[in-house]
Amino acid sequence: MFTNETLSRIREIVSSEYVTNEPEDLYIYSRDQGVQDPHMPDCVVMPSSTEEVQEILRLASREQIPVVPMGGGLVLSGLSVPLKGGIVLDMKRMNRILEINEKSHYAVVEGGTSQGMLDAYLKKNFPHLKHSLPDAPPAATIAGNIAIHGSGHLSQSQGGFHSEMVTGLEVVLSNGDVVKLGSCSTVPYWFSRAPLPDLVGLFLGWNGTTGVITKVGIKLYPRPKLHDVLVYMTEDIDLAPEVLTRVINTETAEDINYALSPKPDYLNGFQMMVINITANSEDEMALKKKIIRDVLKDLYETKESGFMPVPPNMKTGFLEAPQKALSKFADVRRGGGFEYVGAIMPIERIPDACRAGMEITARHGITYSLGARIIGKGHCAMFFFAYPFNRVDADEVEKVKMALEDTNEASLRLGGIPWKAEVQGQQLILKQMDPGTYSLMKRIREVLDPAGIMNPGNWEVS
Amino acid sequence: MYELVFDPELCLRCTSVDCIMRCQYISMDLDEAKREHDALVRGEKSSILSQCVTCYACEEYCPYRNHPFYHIVEQQEKLGVHPIPIPIEKSQVVMMGPRGKIQPKEVRRPVIDMCFFSIMKGGIRGKLFEGATTIEGSDIFCNLMFLHFARNSTIKERLPRMIENIMTNYLTPSGIRELICYHDECYGTYTSWAPAFGIEVPFTPVHLFDYLYHALLEVKTDIKPLNVKVAYQRPCSNRLCPETDHFVDDIFELIGAQRPRRTYEYSNALCCGGVPEAAQRFELSEELQRKNVEDMKASGAQFSVFNCPFCFWTLAGPVAKAGMIPVMMSDLCLMALGQ
Numbered sequence: 096m097f098t099n100e101t102l103s104r105i106r107e108i109v110s111s112e113y114v115t116n117e118p119e120d121l122y123i124y125s126r127d128q129g130v131q132d133p134h135m136p137d138c139v140v141m142p143s144s145t146e147e148v149q150e151i152l153r154l155a156s157r158e159q160i161p162v163v164p165m166g167g168g169l170v171l172s173g174l175s176v177p178l179k180g181g182i183v184l185d186m187k188r189m190n191r192i193l194e195i196n197e198k199s200h201y202a203v204v205e206g207g208t209s210q211g212m213l214d215a216y217l218k219k220n221f222p223h224l225k226h227s228l229p230d231a232p233p234a235a236t237i238a239g240n241i242a243i244h245g246s247g248h249l250s251q252s253q254g255g256f257h258s259e260m261v262t263g264l265e266v267v268l269s270n271g272d273v274v275k276l277g278s279c280s281t282v283p284y285w286f287s288r289a290p291l292p293d294l295v296g297l298f299l300g301w302n303g304t305t306g307v308i309t310k311v312g313i314k315l316y317p318r319p320k321l322h323d324v325l326v327y328m329t330e331d332i333d334l335a336p337e338v339l340t341r342v343i344n345t346e347t348a349e350d351i352n353y354a355l356s357p358k359p360d361y362l363n364g365f366q367m368m369v370i371n372i373t374a375n376s377e378d379e380m381a382l383k384k385k386i387i388r389d390v391l392k393d394l395y396e397t398k399e400s401g402f403m404p405v406p407p408n409m410k411t412g413f414l415e416a417p418q419k420a421l422s423k424f425a426d427v428r429r430g431g432g433f434e435y436v437g438a439i440m441p442i443e444r445i446p447d448a449c450r451a452g453m454e455i456t457a458r459h460g461i462t463y464s465l466g467a468r469i470i471g472k473g474h475c476a477m478f479f480f481a482y483p484f485n486r487v488d489a490d491e492v493e494k495v496k497m498a499l500e501d502t503n504e505a506s507l508r509l510g511g512i513p514w515k516a517e518v519q520g521q522q523l524i525l526k527q528m529d530p531g532t533y534s535l536m537k538r539i540r541e542v543l544d545p546a547g548i549m550n551p552g553n554w555e556v557s
Numbered sequence: 558m559y560e561l562v563f564d565p566e567l568c569l570r571c572t573s574v575d576c577i578m579r580c581q582y583i584s585m586d587l588d589e590a591k592r593e594h595d596a597l598v599r600g601e602k603s604s605i606l607s608q609c610v611t612c613y614a615c616e617e618y619c620p621y622r623n624h625p626f627y628h629i630v631e632q633q634e635k636l637g638v639h640p641i642p643i644p645i646e647k648s649q650v651v652m653m654g655p656r657g658k659i660q661p662k663e664v665r666r667p668v669i670d671m672c673f674f675s676i677m678k679g680g681i682r683g684k685l686f687e688g689a690t691t692i693e694g695s696d697i698f699c700n701l702m703f704l705h706f707a708r709n710s711t712i713k714e715r716l717p718r719m720i721e722n723i724m725t726n727y728l729t730p731s732g733i734r735e736l737i738c739y740h741d742e743c744y745g746t747y748t749s750w751a752p753a754f755g756i757e758v759p760f761t762p763v764h765l766f767d768y769l770y771h772a773l774l775e776v777k778t779d780i781k782p783l784n785v786k787v788a789y790q791r792p793c794s795n796r797l798c799p800e801t802d803h804f805v806d807d808i809f810e811l812i813g814a815q816r817p818r819r820t821y822e823y824s825n826a827l828c829c830g831g832v833p834e835a836a837q838r839f840e841l842s843e844e845l846q847r848k849n850v851e852d853m854k855a856s857g858a859q860f861s862v863f864n865c866p867f868c869f870w871t872l873a874g875p876v877a878k879a880g881m882i883p884v885m886m887s888d889l890c891l892m893a894l895g896q
């Protein structure tokens with residue numbers, strides 16, 4: 096139980112200016128931008144080292160106090176909201192970039208390092224290298240993103256989810272033990288998870304329920320000099336998987352996104368496939384564009400679909416990473432409310448996902464932006480059903496909540512799995528999960544977090 | 558509804574078929590050109606309909622001003638030939654559609670019609686435009702771009718309303734009759750397309766070059782000759798008003814710019830490549846861009862001047878990469894005044 100004594104002990108571990116239980120601070124940490132109900136923490140702590148994290152976890156474990164690790168707090172589905180109170184461990188002070196290995200292409204960063212910081216650091220000091228950025232605001236953290244299997248602008252070309260780009264981790268377990276996973280456990284390098292038994296997965300996709308990530312090794316990739324975009328447009332929902340697959344199979348596109356939105360009105364009813372291409376020379380760029388155009392030639396020659404000319408002002412928007420379009424859309428209803436179901440699903444289900452999204456939003460009388468990012472050279476898609484709302488409009492908040500629930504169900508019906516699902520969504524997934532898997536998850540939780548203090552309420556297996 | 562003033566008999570009697578024979582994009586001998594064009598005139602299918610890149614040039618080439626291009630567009634629309642993919646066409650119809658948000662405002666001479674593009678308003682400044690009022694936006698947009706989309710119908714539907722908007726909201730209450738058209742497209746609409754379809758234009762359109770030339774004359778003593786070589790990229794819509802083309806030379810003379818000879822200028826001007834890209838003719842688009850830039854470069858030009866925002870958007874990058882400075886005509890004139 097959290098007491099005044101607990102607070103004083105925490106203040107001894109972390110300098111008191113980085114610990115708070117002021118109501119106005121707690122209020123901020125009790126909610127995110129989504130529709131999930133707020134829950135008050137007992138206190139918020141900002142540790143600055145692995146040792147401080149260890150001590151806090153030892154204390155919390157002894158006193159059975161819930162601990163919720165938090166990065167940017169931008170997940171939108173309430174995953175870093177303290178459902179059962181306790182300590183919010185705000186990781187933002189642990190933001191050092193510890194190593195860039197140019198030859199073996201990885202970075203090692205602390206558990207609170209933001210996407211924006213690593214990107215800016217690389218641009219300044221290693222302009223020929225980059226990591227895969229999600230389209231979340233730059234304050235989102237690398238650890239928070241891999242903890243939920245995030246994805247980003249290199250997910251299509253460089254082999255998948257950001258969690259698949261992790262080369263190693265340092266994690267503090269609920270009892271305060273520190274573990275190193277991947278090559279860094281054995282040698283001073285953070286180059287890969289192989290050839291050792293792969294334990295990294297015990298902390299990826301677990302929403303902070305198995306430990307606190309204090310260091311991450313993450314893959315870096317070349318940052319080509321040139322970047323351009325092609326936008327393919329069609330009215331035919333059922334054509335999208337074919338277009339996407341043909342483009343994917345050329346292996347020339349870096350990032351491939353799909354979008355369908357009723358706003359702006361000139362795009363209502365039209366699907367856009369945004370194909371990002373990078374190259375090191377004009378010739379390479381021209382060749383890649385030609386290859387992509389050629390595979391769609393028989394389609395665009397019918398004039399039923401085709402490449403949209405992109406004027407320079409529009410192009411600037413398409414080329415930025417992270418993309419600001421979704422953030423702008425997030426406030427389309429004013430009041431700053433925004434949440435989305437991201438469902439990881441087979442590419443061929445995109446048309447049905449669109450239909451489901453449109454049907455659900457029409458039924459609930461709300462607006463939408465639908466879209467998808469291709470993951471891992473066409474192995475699946477992260478399909479998002481994004482619903483903005485005005486947070487002072489209680490009625491609208493309720494409608495969005497119901498729409499999100501329906502969307503989770505629809506995603507599962509379509510053969511997809513809701514990603515970074517809120518607690519209700521997690522329960523839906525668990526209900527459908529193979530009992531063996533379910534039971535293994537439970538046993539793993541019991542081993543890693545016997546006191547049940549790590550982000551309780553999430554992935555809760557009874 | 559508005560009907561194109563087009564004389565089929567004139568075409569059927571025509572032996573030179575200049576409209577097609579001089580076309581830079583359709584390659585036919587005279588017999589084939591005659592056959593295909595006659596078919597077109599009779600309302601039948603013709604390969605001209607799909608080969609046309611909508612460069613507007615045959616409006617200038619026809620010695621009888623029989624509006625061959627407007628006729629092509631009529632036929633494309635009638636026979637369902639879509640030069641540009643349908644979703645892009647539909648989306649543009651909505652994007653460029655009137656928002657109905659126009660409000661009356663007092664305007665002062667000179668009134669500059671910026672077409673749809675408030676983005677180009679930065680060019681309206683300094684001595685040449687002192688006291689000018691600019692007007693722009695979807696509610697006064699000429700809509701002539703829909704010629705590239707085989708949609709005369711959209712222009713017919715919207716243009717009368719646009720003209721009325723300009724009169725009732727701006728010109729009539731302020732007692733002004735002239736409208737300076739920043740973009741050739743508007744000038745071409747009011748002096749060529751509208752009369753060809755019997756739409757009355759109650760104001761006097763003035764081409765930007767005409768305006769600039771006369772405004773420069775008034776401040777002639779302030780001009781510091783630029784002494785640079787400038788290539789001019791003639792836009793498709795200037796084909797609708799070839800009588801204004803001489804102003805380029807006149808202006809250059811006033812501002813002390815040399816115009817090195819290009820292969821692709823005057824009546825031999827080449828499309829910038831922007832529309833063929835939209836028409837999914839990518840190789841042609843790239844070839845046209847390359848030819849234009851190489852031609853400018855070979856002429857020894859240091860600057861490349863444009864009057865069309867679309868040509869500018871298409872070619873500014875390649876021009877700059879080739880070591881020349883892309884600039885709009887209004888800015889070039891202001892440069893000569895040290896502005």
Ligand SMILES: Cc1cc2nc3c(=O)[nH]c(=O)nc-3n(C[C@H](O)[C@H](O)[C@H](O)COP(=O)(O)OP(=O)(O)OC[C@H]3O[C@@H](n4cnc5c(N)ncnc54)[C@H](O)[C@@H]3O)c2cc1C
Pocket residue numbers: 163164165166167168169170171174175186206207228229230231232234235236237238239240242243244245246247301302303304306307308309421422425550
């Ligand atoms: C406009 C917008 C666009 C977005 N686009 C994308 C996108 O393209 N791709 C994408 O992947 N996501 C996207 N997101 C979702 C989300 O913002 C990101 O995934 C973000 O990276 C989450 O990181 P965070 O630091 O904000 O995590 P938080 O919200 O702080 O936390 C997420 C989860 O991770 C846990 N956690 C956080 N830090 C740690 C740690 N150090 N150790 C253990 N567990 C931890 C938390 O407890 C929580 O369960 C978007 C969000 C918005 C608002």
Ligand code: SF4
Pocket residue numbers: 567568569571572573574575576577594618619620621622623624625
């Ligand atoms: S449009 Fe003019 S040039 Fe062409 S066939 Fe008719 S009359 Fe001749």
Ligand code: SF4
Pocket residue numbers: 576577579580581582583608609610611612613614615616626629
């Ligand atoms: S508009 Fe241009 S491309 Fe089309 S027929 Fe006339 S000259 Fe040829």
